[in-house]
Amino acid sequence: MFILDKPFVSKVLLDTVKRNNYPVLDNDTARELLGDSGNLLSSERFADRFRSRPVVYTNSENAVAWINENLMFSDIVEKVDLFKNKVKFRDLLSGMFPDFFYREVLFNEIETLRSKDLRFPFVIKPAVGFFSLGVYYVEDETAWKRIRPQIIEETLKVRDYYPDDVLNAHSFIIEEVIEGTEYAIDGYYNSDGEPVILNVLKHFFAGSEDVSDRVYVTSVKIVREISEQVHKFLVSLGRLAVVKDFPFHIEVRIDDKGRVVPVELNPLRFAGWCCTDIGFFAYGLNTYEYFAGSSVPDWDEIESRCGDKVYAMVVVEKSAKIDDGKLVGFDYEKLRNSFTKVLELRESDFRSYNVFSFVFAETDSEDAPELKAILNSDLSEYLIY
Template sequence: MFILEEPYVSDLLKRAALDLGAPVLDTPMARQALAGTGLRLWGDDAFAEAFTGGGHPRIYANSEHAIGWVARHLGATALPGRIARFKDKLRFREMLADLYPDYRFAGVDLEGLARFDPRSIPAPFVVKPAVGFFSLGVRVVRDPAAWPGVAAELAEAARRQGSLYPGQVVDFDRFIVEEVIEGEEFAVDAYYDAEGRVVILDILGHLFASEEDVSDRVYYTLPALIRRWREPFAAFLEEVGRRAGLRDFPVHAELRVGADGRIAPIEVNPLRFAGWCVADMAHHAYGLNPYACFLEGRVPDWERILPEREGKVFALVVADLPSRVDPATLESVDYEAFLARFHGVLELRKVDFTRHPVFAFLFLELPEDELPSLRGILGEDLSRYACPREPTP
């Protein structure tokens, strides 16, 4: 079953919806994405009945915009509660607290940020919306003396960005303040099968420009990454799933691995894989349709897949704009100049930059030894590709 919502439905996701014949909820985004295909969309009641009737136990949502629908129409099922355990970062930390007894975190509302004592959490620490998405409202604080400025920045971010997504996706009214989890960061798309076993569909390494960088600028994957971390990450996620009672459930997990090899979760996003259909990286890199894998219970044959990709690295560049740039002031983006900066382009996804703080998602295939070259884009001000509107006389 599919719930297709804003902000983006990729061709690969459309193909899965068309090929599998599973119910697709009738939403404005589904009507737009599947127009002309002849696929029948299911109304609210019929879709809910198909799920609760047991014939279609798996739902995939490409966006957390779907969470509100699930809460309204599937409230009598276990699904909303499972989602809430992960979407609310405070509840998530509390669920795993005994695994990390020395880890410090606290909740604070928007009005309380200015009064929060920054010395109550060991520095460095991170503050972010308790319900959040896409690094919106995330700040790293290394010096408690900087807290008043950070609190003011977050209040301004709440004013400017609070309306970009529904409250169930990003809520600037509540924040979590927590210790920085040190180590190498990874993003994992996976699903829980009918017995609660974890099936890994992709693992992405996350590159950063500095210790202060919290952006989503560059991700990459290659066979060595899958070989090294597939089994450890699956074992960790199975413990998480055991605590949350997960079955027939997709997740996008963000994890860090410390110098001692210990795995620690940053967050686990429910009911979906990587946002904006970035989960399509599994297709570009490994020939998988992750949506079909989940709905049909397919397990990748990594022993066959990985040798065919040796010597290659597959990367994603998120062309985001600085927060100081007001998207409403932009006239256009010089996509040709942006593309000219890269080679090995697999796909360019143009984004409506007047509505979102991003103008493109770029998928690349490079020789493995060119992975270090991707660091050049980290921290770069991409506003130079954005063309502002001419002032009105």
């Protein structure tokens, strides 16, 4: 069963739901997109069906509020909270990573936190967060004095973008910096609790202080490079959390010794804003159907079709530094022309959300000049004032 909600439902997801006549929760978003043609279930029918087959996917964490109110009879509420709350997630993993430093602080405590009570460098982010909102890398005491007012300013600015179940800026987590290359992975635990990996995206950063979601790349080579060690970690995690029929989007870092350390795990969904569709554009792999059908990708067959091609997913976010009052528009055509081969460019309502666009592209290599350019861009060349 599917729960469709704002901020965005892609054409790929919508077509998939229609083609397969998947049961969908009857809410405002689903009714607007599907009308009378959809297999819409009332809240009562959806909950009843969930009792007999507790398998659900949602494109948006906005659905968490409905789940908390209507599926209280199931342990899914507990599982969602376990993963969604970064402090509880670290508590769960404390036995696997006994030396990992983290602590919870309240938003109103940030201004008075003393440097002597902190362990530099560290990352600070909302305990319940989304989309790198409110995430900061803090190198030392000097950086903390500079960044602290920025955290307060940005939090006050963006916390109304999403409901508290998605972005709750009342509580933050401070944790040690995780070394290694970062990867974002879409997958699910099947009915036997076995993890299945669907998408693997390597996450590039402009520098040590960059915490944005700007550039990701994928290829069959990347998938093969890390699948084995990530699968082993997911097996251990699944035993701790005891999850089945459970889709997820997890971010991990892998160091030069092959050690996998999770950054966070997002429950009941794949990459946000339907960015999981990179698998569809790159490999013809429909992650929604794979989860619904409990299918496993055949990477040998995919490699025979795609070879060594590299695909990129670019998130053109709107930083808190951009003056909304002066901004008139965004040059999407110029953005499109910044890439050699665009597979899809999705424009976003940047007045309502903190993102201008999502770009899916085919590129020559992981270090293609066009990717380096957009990664380091302050976006000024695209802004219209």
